[in-house]
Amino acid sequence: MAEEGPREIGWLEWGVAGLGAAIVVGVLGVLTHEALTYEDGPPAIVATVDDVSRGSGGYVVRFTAKNEGASTAAEILMLAELKQGDEVLESAEVTLDYVARKSSKQAGVVFVRDPAGAELTIRATSYRKP
Amino acid sequence: MAPAQTPSRRDVELDFLAGVGRAVGGAAVFSLPVLMTMEMWSLGASLDRWRLLALVAGLIPLLVGLSRFIGFEETTCWRDDIRDALVxxxxxxxxxxVILSLFGLIEPRMSFDEIMGAIVIESVPASLGAVVAQGQFGKADESDERHAREAGYWAELLFMAAGAIYLCFSVAPTEEVDLISAEMTPFHAIALVLVSLAAMHSVVYVLQYAGQEPVDPEGAGFWSLFARYTVVGYALSLLVCFALxxxxxxxxxxxVEAALRLCVTLGFPAAVGAAFARLIV
Incomplete structure (x- = not known):
């Protein structure tokens, strides 16, 4: 290449360079925005039930656990309970590996009883800092 | 090859077989780390079939392009390149x-989907290895020289994409990438972007590895090189990470932010892979 002397750089090549620069600047921009708004707070796991379906092994409750807090949680223990008044009819647990901040994970629990006939609550009972 | 103008039919076939043998060697070298990773086998079974299809659809043009510039055999026209890519x-x-069967990872009792998925995923690093092995370890001759000289800007970009895919393919499916990016604060992520860029530029232009690009290949200054090669290469690496x-x-x-952090985390090995690919190929 050297012996051919200086090569002319076409507009397409500069266009690609511009595109690359835009991507890198964009990435840095989002990260900087994140850094500026970053605060070290506790994770906040909120579970919402997606659907309940009847399988051969019982009633499968699928839910999404979203971490709305400011930091990532690991080994989150989710406790799902079927209650009637103050009485706990049935409970199930599932551990989520980790949920990054502002992200969510899907999981499921299986009950013998139909959750439709009772009050279903799903909440996080413990977590570990990753 | 000997000065013989028209090699006999038998020589042609033998040459081809030797080439295939070298390609098999390259395929094994490139794919073994991935073949022995558990996440990969389960991915093959669980991956959405459309995404698997997209993987192959992206792989073939990449192979054609690589074959164009480094070649399974010395190629002169696109038809040859497509043929070589398919080989x-x-x-x-x-x-x-064959390797998955040797390890007992695919067996007749498994479902067709599972076997198929595992093989297709592993074929990505394996076929990259097959193309590169021939280009790097095959017999060099005049036509190779000519090709190397023709490899211009777009070829460099292609090499970078291939290097990025190769190095981050074996890391991408692992849980560790998620863990690392989950633990990083935004400040870590920004630092990683800057270090990735600096590493890419240093590997190719500063550290004097064999095969280093001349600092001033086209009479271009630092910022021109940085903008046209390093920045574009890093953006390409991020896109590769995103696609994978x-x-x-x-x-x-x-x-969105967690996904971006994941890309930046994986973008570091991708960037290093992309930089070294420019030296090696």
Whole structure:
């Protein structure tokens, strides 16, 4: 290449360079925005039930656990309970590996009883800092 | 090759077989780390079939392009390149299938989907290896020289993409990438972007590895080189990471910022792979 002397750089090549620069600047921009708004707070796991379906092994409750807090949680223990008044009819647990901040994970629990006939609550009972 | 103008039919076939043998070697070298990773086998079974299809659809043009510039055999026209890319893909698929069977990872009792998925995923690094092995370890001759000289800007970009795919393919499916990016604060992520850029530029232009690009190949200054090669290369690496992570379904539950952090985390090995690919190829 050297012996051919200086090569002319076409507009397409500069266009690609511009595109690359835009991507890198964009990435840095989002990260900087994140850094500026970053605060070290506790994770906040909120579970919402997606659907309940009847399988051969019982009633499968699928839910999404979203971490709305400011930091990532690991080994989150989710406790799902079927209650009637103050009485706990049935409970199930599932551990989520980790949920990054502002992200969510899907999981499921299986009950013998139909959750439709009772009050279903799903909440996080413990977590570990990753 | 000897000065003989028209090699006999038998020589032609023998040459081809030797080439295939070298390709099999390259396929094994490139794919073994991935073949022996548990996440990869399970991915093959669980991956959405459309994404698997997208993976292969992206792989073939990449192989054609690589074959164009480094070549399974010395090629002169696009038809040859397409043929060589398909041979490399076939070598990749067969090598993956044979090694997976040797390890007892695919068995007749498994479902067709599972076997197929595992082989297709492993065929990506294997066929990359097949193409590169021939280019790097095959017999050099005049036509190779000519090709190397013709490899211009777009070829450099192609090499960078291939290097990025190779190095981050074996890391992308692992849980560790998620863990690392989950633990990083935004400050870590920004630092990683800057270090990735600096590493890419240093590897190719500063550290004097054999095969280093001349600092001033086209009479271009630092900023011109940095903008046209390093920045574009890094953006390309991020795009490769994005494509791979999307294919592997790793963005499915993530927010935008978490997904971006994941790309930046994986972008570091991708950037280093891209930089070294420019030296090696």
């Amino acid at each position: 490399a893909f076939a070598v990749g698929v067969v090598t993956s299938a 992570m999307w294919t592997f379904g790793r963005f499915d539950d993530l927010g």
